[in-house]
Amino acid sequence: MKIKVGIVDDHQLFLRSLSLMLNSSRNYKVVIEATNGQHLKDKIYAIPELPDIMLIDVSMPVMDGQSTAAWMNRDFPSIKLVALSMNDKDIFVINMIKAGCCAYLLKDISPKDFETALDDVSTKGFHNSDVCNARRLMKYEEGVVKLTENEKKFLQYACTDMTYKEIANLMFLSERTIDGYRASIFQKLNVETRVGMAMEAVRRELVRI
Amino acid sequence: MKIKVGIVDDHQLFLRSLSLMLNSSRNYKVVIEATNGQHLKDKIYAIPELPDIMLIDVSMPVMDGQSTAAWMNRDFPSIKLVALSMNDKDIFVINMIKAGCCAYLLKDISPKDFETALDDVSTKGFHNSDVCNARRLMKYEEGVVKLTENEKKFLQYACTDMTYKEIANLMFLSERTIDGYRASIFQKLNVETRVGMAMEAVRRELVRI
DNA sequence: ATACACAACGAGTTATTTCCCCTTTTTATA
DNA sequence: TATAAAAAGGGGAAATAACTCGTTGTGTAT
Incomplete structure (x- = not known):
């Protein structure tokens, strides 16, 4: 049984090629693609099967990653949310985690580690990468x-x-x-x-x- | 005859999936991949065939897009350079054009427009997208x-x-x-x-x- | 009730910034 | 080479910023 994945990313080139990559693997199937949160909202009610995992880009126009994740978390609590970003700033990580993401992946991740992370999310329900170091994030919150x-x-x-x-x-x-x-x-x-x-x-x- | 393409991008996930996408098309073949300019320098002399077009990410660690493009332009003047970025700030566009790029593409481009741009570069030798508006760039330079x-x-x-x-x-x-x-x-x-x-x-x- | 924190307000003093008037030296270029 | 433009330096005055004392009222936790 393939893991169903959704992707929201404003970089169409990335969106389409990542989708192609996942679809060409044996374990994943992309069931929805969108270029921003609003676009996702408009599409998600019309698709035949919901994703198990939703990949959400952090910085997007119209409706950004944080709002998108928060909305997904409220309206589709059973879908696992994974933040996908090129920015490792603590504030972004914290915002996405708070918005309900169970993993925060950087785009410079290797395809191999990427699949490992998705498997973790699928089986364990979360994936801890280096950017999600709890101690450092707490320290950051204190420093605010x-x-x-x-x-x-x-x-x-x-x-x-x-x-x-x-x-x-x-x-x-x-x-x-x-x-x-x-x-x-x-x-x-x-x-x-x-x-x-x-x-x-x-x-x-x-x-x- | 397929167009030979090289890619330099620090986002491995993007790099690998874009490569996959290009390889799965009829018109392109990826002959070299690297995660930054230094990495490219280390690899390019060891590959059997040089690319016709080199896709260069603008912001990369170790050796950034500008330096990479400038170096490629000097040492491999026959290879067409295409800047690939998520940032449309004038200063980045100007720097990459000055470094010898014949096109500046944004990562939110659609796969279709992307192929059109690559075809332009391959046949005409350049591709003008909206971000490359000469008048606006000149005006920017004046304002500096x-x-x-x-x-x-x-x-x-x-x-x-x-x-x-x-x-x-x-x-x-x-x-x-x-x-x-x-x-x-x-x-x-x-x-x-x-x-x-x-x-x-x-x-x-x-x-x- | 009573302490406590803190937002809001006030006068006076010192330090820093900003502006005005200059001269001399160096650099660019017609 | 003459001449202009820019860089470097100077004194002094006015405006602004920064600091040191306060007082009062409001909410709130004990």
Whole structure:
């Protein structure tokens, strides 16, 4: 009995060739292909047999991997979700695991290891690769600074050409309050200047650039 | 007569499945596969027949697409180079074209368009996709700010927690000279504060973060 | 009830940044 | 080679950022 697989990936060339590869193997059969989450939603109710395993790309247009996985997990809890990405950043791994994926595979994986991983998911229900190291992910979560809503808003403005006075006016707060946010964020990010704060915010992806 | 193709891509899963796809078609034959430029260099002298077209991924570890393309262009000028990337940023396109690629394809291309592009390269010697719009690329090049060597070095330091005084000491220059760089970059980037400069530098990828 | 954390606000001081006015030296090029 | 443009350096003043003291009110955990 072949394992039924679904694939969602915006890179059509990859999608089609991976599908071809899986179909040409003895153990797998691709039952659904989509180029993004919305596309998958539109198709999945019309196919004759549901997949056992759904391969989900992390970065996709229209509807990204996280939303897609979360939706699949809710509406099709029996389908095993596997994240497939070229990005090994902790935040992506955490988001996909939280969204219900039972494995996170990198695209530079060898076809052999790939099949091993899929077999693991199929038999054990999960597959632990190096990127899923629980200890490291926990440590990452600890390291995430917690900012209040106003601090976040202020930080966004602080990463622009505006002066603090202008930011205070924009937020309808006094310069003192603004200065309090600044001091608080300085401590949390362990920096000593506004530029340092801005760059650290970029590094930690706390601001939209 | 089949068109001989080579592939360099660090995503093994993509590399192997694309290879499988091309080999299973009537018109193409994959004669060399590598996971990065250095790997390609190590292998290419040992294969019986050279490719007609070399597909080169843009972002790879060890030796990236640009260096790989430049090297191929110098040592194997008769092989047609095709950039293959998921990134459509102008700077990547420009770099790969300058390095000698005669086409720049995105990985979200459909297998059909992909074959059309390869046929174009094989018969016409090039393929123009939307990302290669000459007018837009020229406009991009015009918009690139030109910084002097010292300005670049200063900008890198200016995007840290250091004060200008510290930067001046580090660069063995007076604070006045540093201030001259600052004023010059402010004008070129059209900003009014140090944070604005830093964020604009990030946006234009003028600094390593 | 009472401590506790924290968001919000305030005055005053120091440090840094930004801008204005310059001169001298080096580099490019007509 | 003359001339212009760019790089490097300088003093001082105004604006902005950063720090050090506070006070008040609000929610919340004990």
